[in-house]
Amino acid sequence: MIPALFLDRDGVINVDTGYAHRAEHIRFVDGIFQLCRVFQASGFALVVITNQAGVARGYYSEDDVRALHAWMSAQFARRGVTLTGAYYCPHHPEGTLADLAIACDCRKPQPGMILRAQRELDLDLSASVLIGDRESDIQAGINAGIPINLKMESAEGQSASRAAAVLPGLAAAVHHARHLGILPKSATA
Numbered sequence: 001m002i003p004a005l006f007l008d009r010d011g012v013i014n015v016d017t018g019y020a021h022r023a024e025h026i027r028f029v030d031g032i033f034q035l036c037r038v039f040q041a042s043g044f045a046l047v048v049i050t051n052q053a054g055v056a057r058g059y060y061s062e063d064d065v066r067a068l069h070a071w072m073s074a075q076f077a078r079r080g081v082t083l084t085g086a087y088y089c090p091h092h093p094e095g096t097l098a099d100l101a102i103a104c105d106c107r108k109p110q111p112g113m114i115l116r117a118q119r120e121l122d123l124d125l126s127a128s129v130l131i132g133d134r135e136s137d138i139q140a141g142i143n144a145g146i147p148i149n150l151k152m153e154s155a156e157g158q159s160a161s162r163a164a165a166v167l168p169g170l171a172a173a174v175h176h177a178r179h180l181g182i183l184p185k186s187a188t189a
């Protein structure tokens, strides 16, 4: 088993512009590649977990999501980062596509995507880290038993959070992980 860095997508990997589903919608967040290189160098798998209610709402298809994730994987690979997995939840209870308009067990804050990744990729959740920008991300990590859930400051504001820390950016997440001893102090990439 290896530890994983679980990454929410919209608002952590790419700037959250609302229902992004094509490459031209993607602007990568400052520091995302560096963050991934540092965790990768310390033996972490890198796993994307993203709620994509736009599928249930009929805004775009699961094929669109998969194509975008394949494109993203290639963008990461060009920068020396291997994305180990990318999981999405296409559901939403108020969706317009009947078979996806359900209360599923994968839409965060439910832990379903994390638990599925754990089984499929043989991950050690007790040594894993999650980074999100919404409280539902943090709660999903807690529900899955991940001990360190970090929250990026976001449009959600600074209301009370169950995150281990609320941080101003991804560089701060690297510093915080070093401070906690998750990453070696000397890790560079």
Ligand SMILES: [Mg+2]
Binding pocket: 008, 009, 010, 011, 012, 016, 132, 133, 134
């Ligand atoms: Mg997000």
Ligand SMILES: [Zn+2]
Binding pocket: 089, 090, 091, 104, 105, 106, 107
């Ligand atoms: Zn779901």
